[in-house]
Amino acid sequence: MRALVPVLTVVAAILALWYLAAIWLNADWARDQAQRAGADLPFSELVSQTLSQERPKLPAPHQVAQEFHKLTWEEETEGRRGFVKSGSFSNRGLIHHALATLTATAFGFVIGSGFGILLAVGIVHNRAMDLSVMPWAIASQTVPIVAIAPMIIVVLNSVGVAGLIPKAIIAAYLSFFPVVVGMVKGLRSPDAMQTDLLRTWNASGFQALMRLRLPSSVPFLFASLKVGIAAALVGTIVAELPVGGAGLGTRLLAGSYYGQTIQIWATLIAAALLALLMVGAVGLVQRLTLKRMGFRA
């Protein structure tokens, strides 16, 4: 309860700034319209017009909220292709597209983090990999994803791989990196005393990995997974931009073709909620796991 006041204050401040920005950005068009009609435009009229345009430069929060509500609840309960009438989510609604994005993101995230963990184990145990892998991993992340994603999509499409897999690969491409960085640090986190102790028992490298290094790296892993899953979502959305079918990225591009700014913003809200949900899920698993493992989280 004590956190409620500061949280609400921040939300109110953001909404206020948003409204001010919407008035400011949309005013030109409203004035233009008034001039052409030869009408007067008093300030109160200006404000109400800027907040109710059909294709504003920046939609007002209540417009976005209405659109979001329309594309989720109304579409599924009342729409012809909605869940209530057809038994499946409407392809005009956001839920259908969000689910497609969620699936590809989750799939890519699993591949990416698995690959990241394997790479980190290799880096920690093999000197050649230690010296050679990291520069490539860093280089891979400096390539702009918007440049490389369409190429991967097109190349895979030409060999007949389409749909979920190409999107998941882009998601994995972005999500493996934080996992590698975090896991290398985590696997190296046991101190000299711990490794000396294992040496006095003649433990093999594999035994040390399984019994000490991997368990010690779990707190680091979860911190990386949170970054990784958000990155995977960005990767999936970018990968969806150039292709048709379902997905929040596809919806974003369609919205921008037709200048449907309100729809774009509603889709962005859906993407943000999706990210919140996924990071929250990782956070929940993190809390339960670390508590169970006796780490002070």
Place this chain on the structure above:
Amino acid sequence: MKDTLSLAEPVIEAEGLNLIFQAADGPVQALRDVSLTIRKGEFVSFIGPSGCGKTTFLRCIAALEKPSSGRLTVNGLSPEAARQSRAYGYVFQAAGLYPWRTIAGNIRLPLEIMGFSRADQAERVQRVLELVDLQGFGKKFPWQLSGGMQQRASIARALAFDADILLMDEPFGALDEIVRDRLNEELLKLWAATGKTVGFVTHSIPEAVYLSTRIVVMSPRPGRITDVIESPFGRERPLEIRDSPEFLAIANRVREGLRAGHIDE
């Protein structure tokens, strides 16, 4: 008592041991010409200021450091071979228990690594838990135990695979005086009950004199042995011996030895 000990077979033999570290600002002689024989059943303490090589010597015995020159054998074997034959258990200053394992799970760790059978593991864990007076705590997690109990668990872990030698590097250094006194008493009982050979590094003069059959005084730069003091006390050592004139005489001699080492710097 003294006589039977000096007749017992040698377990650790060091002769003319030198160890030189290459530090950033040139070589550092961590050990110079260290020669010492530790016999079966002895309790030998190493005392001296930091940098005197007492820990380094213990680490050499455990094959965690490699001497630059000289001869060192453990049970007649090289330190590496001795480690492979599970000759010693090592106890560090920090208990170093894994927070994700129970106390029993932590004690089982070396047994799993060494490949003991499951039934054997369980039986050994039970036995050493009793030995360090922690029966009933096997299912607890490390954070549920006090620092002193955690250190007892780490001693149990070192005892679990029946090593004849116990190497302890300031095991009670991080504990408060009262806990330390009690653990010293318990360690003596344990030593009497098991007949292990103990190498014990410490900063504390009373601790060294109370526990040891022999006290090795060392001094730094280069790390070397400056005095070896035989204790007149037998295996039975009630806490009261600490007020006896013999005890104070030995403590004094250790103090003199430490002071002498400091003066010739």
